[in-house]
Each structure stands twice: as C-alpha cells, then as structure tokens.
Amino acid sequence: MIFNMSGGGGAALNFKVMGGTAEPSNPAENTIWIDTDAKITGWLFSSHQPENPAEGMVWISTGTSSTAPFNALKKNGITVYPMSAKQYINGAWVNKTAKTYQGGKWVDWVVYVVPSNTFSWFSNNTVRGNVTKNNDNSVTVNCTSTNYYVMAFTNQSFDLTGFNKMIVTYTSTSGYSMAAIGVATSTTGTEAYNEYIAYTKVNKTSTPVTATINISNINRPVYFGATEFNGSITIKEIRLEV
C-alpha cells in the first residue's frame, strides 16, 4: 500500500498523481491524471477500499493486471498495476476516469463511457426516439414511436485495444426482442442486432442490472450504442476494463 497525503509525488517515487478536468500539459513519464474537479487531498494505492477516508482522497485500486503498469520507485522496483480510481466526495466514493502518461502518450485505465463528460449520445432517427442525459449523468434512450426500434450511439468513437470487458448497468421499461447495448463500427444502423459487433441483450427491469460483454478480440475504434423498442433504456454505467 502506498500512501501519500500531499496529492503529488515524492523524491523517491517514480510517478506523480495529478487532478484536473484536462490532461496535464508537458507531463513526465508515469504522471497519473485523475479526471476530477474536486481537490485531491491525498492518494492511496490499495486492492481494498480504504477505511475512514478524508474528503478528497483518491483511492487507486490495484490488481495483477493493468493497461498502465509502472515501477513506483526511482531506485529498485515495486511494480504497480493500477486498475481504477475513486475519489471520496461528500461522504461517498465516486468513480473517476484515470490515465497514465507513458511512452509519450496517455494510457487509459478504466474508461467510463457513462457517466462521462467525454462521450455524448445521439439518436440516429429522431422521428423514432431521442436520447437524454439525466441529472445523475445516466443516459436514457427513449423510443417515442410505436412499433419501431430506435438506435442511439455515442458521437465519439473509442479504440478498444487493450480492454477485455465492457460492463453495462441499466434499467429498461420494455426489453423487447432486439433491445440491446453494444458496440458498432458505424452509427448508421437502423435497429437490428446485426448492427453491433458485440452486444448484450437488454431485458425489462426496474432494478438496475449489470451485464458484461467480452471485448477482448475487438482491437479497433468503435461507437457505443443502445437499441430500444416501445419503451426506454436508462444506462446507469458503461465502463471498460482490462
């Protein structure tokens, strides 16, 4: 467990933790950026959730694999495998997107498609339905046309190389036969399953359901999509993990 209250790095450490709403400019190798507008009061690397955290503390969960492993020390070695980041804000742990600057580029850890300020959504047929971003940053795909499917996609594509699973949490008022959440190579699909290159079927549920999609063999940019029929899907979370 590596514990630091300063929010930055240290003389013997081979990395630095920085917060902000934009990637730091001119970062050093192994700069860890936490996408947050809340002040980072300290950080902790641990496989277990910290007890009694202070407001603003960042917990970086660690495991045995990561898209951005690094040696934590300037001398000798402790290899750290960061997996995800959370920050303690107003009495609760909040998921945060995090990246590490390595080899001249930013490397994503866990990526949140929902909730996110990076990804926005659109309905590719506004006659059939619409997409709204809710106050809690969930996304609702609403089919407003009777007996037609509506498909919604992210405006932005994302390269899935290096990520092995896509975890989605949703509720749905209909769960009709082709309702689904998945990934596609384009945003021109009209309704069918065959528009996705990987998907999980959406079932009717008022209680949030979590499903996982195997994306380990998709190493290219994709758009995230959702299909609904005669109802609405509310996507609480889509995250990508190693």
Place this chain on the structure above:
Amino acid sequence: MRTIYIDSEFKCHVSNDGTMTAVETDAFDGKCDAYIEGYRFVPDGETWTRSDGEVFHGEMVAPWKDFAELDNAQREYERQLLAEYEAALAESVPLSELEAAYQKGVNSAYD
C-alpha cells in the same frame, strides 16, 4: 432471421455436427459463414466463463476470433456479392430494348 448452431463453448457454426444446439437469431443477418463462425453466442439464461475466470451471462454475442479477421472476411464476401450483381446486370437486357419491344407490341395491336 436464420438458424445457427452453437457448440459446448457457445461458438457459432453454420452447420450442425449432431452435437450442437440450434439458435434462431437476427444477430448475423447478412453476414458470411466465415464471419459467423468467428463468433460466440451465449443464449439468455446461460453462462460462459472465459479462460481468465471472467463470467459472462447471456444473451451476449461477441467475437472469439480477432474481429479484424472477421471484418476482412465480411468485406470480401460483400465485394464478391457486388461483383456478381454487376455481372448479372451487365448480362441483362438494356431498358431501352425492353421499352422498344414493348412499344412494338403496343403498336402491332393497332395494325
């Protein structure tokens, strides 16, 4: 909608060797055999465990082969379909000839 077959690992096949389960799905409409057979279809209510221990619940459909390979196969399939279509079009009777023959027939009715 078409029928595909899944084996004990939920890998898709276009023909049944006698041990597989038939599945009716839209997921592969318009897709060639090589594309389909690079996929895994986990039906609703079933569970597949990846070699690293990660568990996936159906219905979940995802490639088990590198998608780039499947995409290349599908593009080649579509290029072939297009070539066949264009060849058929080239062999067909031009519209102008059809119109001329039709008009000739119309005119002969008044002879």
